[in-house]
Every structure is written in structure tokens, then in C-alpha cells.
Amino acid sequence: MLNVYRKKFYQVLTIMSVFIFGAYMPSNAGIVSTTDIVEVKQVQLDREYILESLAREEVQSMLELEGVNAADAKARVESMTNMEIQTLAAQMDKLPVGAGLSTLEWLLVIIIIILLL
Numbered sequence: 001m002l003n004v005y006r007k008k009f010y011q012v013l014t015i016m017s018v019f020i021f022g023a024y025m026p027s028n029a030g031i032v033s034t035t036d037i038v039e040v041k042q043v044q045l046d047r048e049y050i051l052e053s054l055a056r057e058e059v060q061s062m063l064e065l066e067g068v069n070a071a072d073a074k075a076r077v078e079s080m081t082n083m084e085i086q087t088l089a090a091q092m093d094k095l096p097v098g099a100g101l102s103t104l105e106w107l108l109v110i111i112i113i114i115l116l117l
Contacts, residue, residue: 043082046089050077053092066110076113084116 051074053059060070080088 039082043085046085047077047080049089050085050092062106063110066106068110068113072117073113076117080116 054063054070054074054077063070063073077085077088
């Protein structure tokens with residue numbers, strides 16, 4: 001008999017909590033366009049691509065030759081804005097496969113990274 005009352009009490013308590021707490025929760029609904037979703041996903045993919053490039057041994061050795069710590073470069077990429085990530089990824093895609101950056105291009109990349117720190 002006690003279990004029946006306890007069960008009823010919990011049911012009433014649950015229903016009351018849904019109504020009470022549900023009334024005070026603010027909700028923000030808006031339309032999310034497909035373009036917004038694609039942009040967010042593209043930025044995530046670009047960020048992963050840049051971080052994977054930084055993880056390569058030859059890139060890390062080039063950064064160390066220029067005096068940039070690989071961990072600092074990775075931290076900087078993680079803190080970049082979406083626009084910076086898209087710009088950097090677009091510039092990386094323009095380079096031929098297997099070709100390296102020229103000295104001037106490396107210098108510009110390093111200066112940008114240092115200035116943004």
C-alpha cells in the first residue's frame with residue numbers, strides 16, 4: 001500500500017516539476033540555413049586539415065628551423081577565427097602537391113603567426 005502512494009507521489013512530483021521548470025526555461029528558436037551548417041562544417045574540416053598538416057614531421061622541422069615551436073603553432077591554429085582558418089586553408093590548397101613554401105612565404109606565415117600571438 002505504501003508503494004502505491006509513493007508511486008503516485010513521484011508521478012505527481014514529476015508532472016509538477018515539468019510544468020514548473022518548463023515555464024521558466026527561455027527558448028530561442030531561429031531558422032538555421034543550410035549555408036550556415038555547411039560553413040560551420042567546412043571550418044571544422046579546414047581546421048582539422050591545418051592541424052594535420054602541422055602534425056607532419058617535415059612541417060614541424062621547418063617550423064623549428066624558423067624558431068617557431070610546433071606546440072605554439074598548434075595552439076595558435078586552435079585559437080584562430082573562422083575567417084582566418086578559411087583564408088589559411090585556401091592558401092594551403094593553392095600550393096602544388098609535394099612543393100614546399102618558399103622562404104618568403106614561410107617568413108610571411110611565421111610573421112602572421114607571431115603577430116597574432
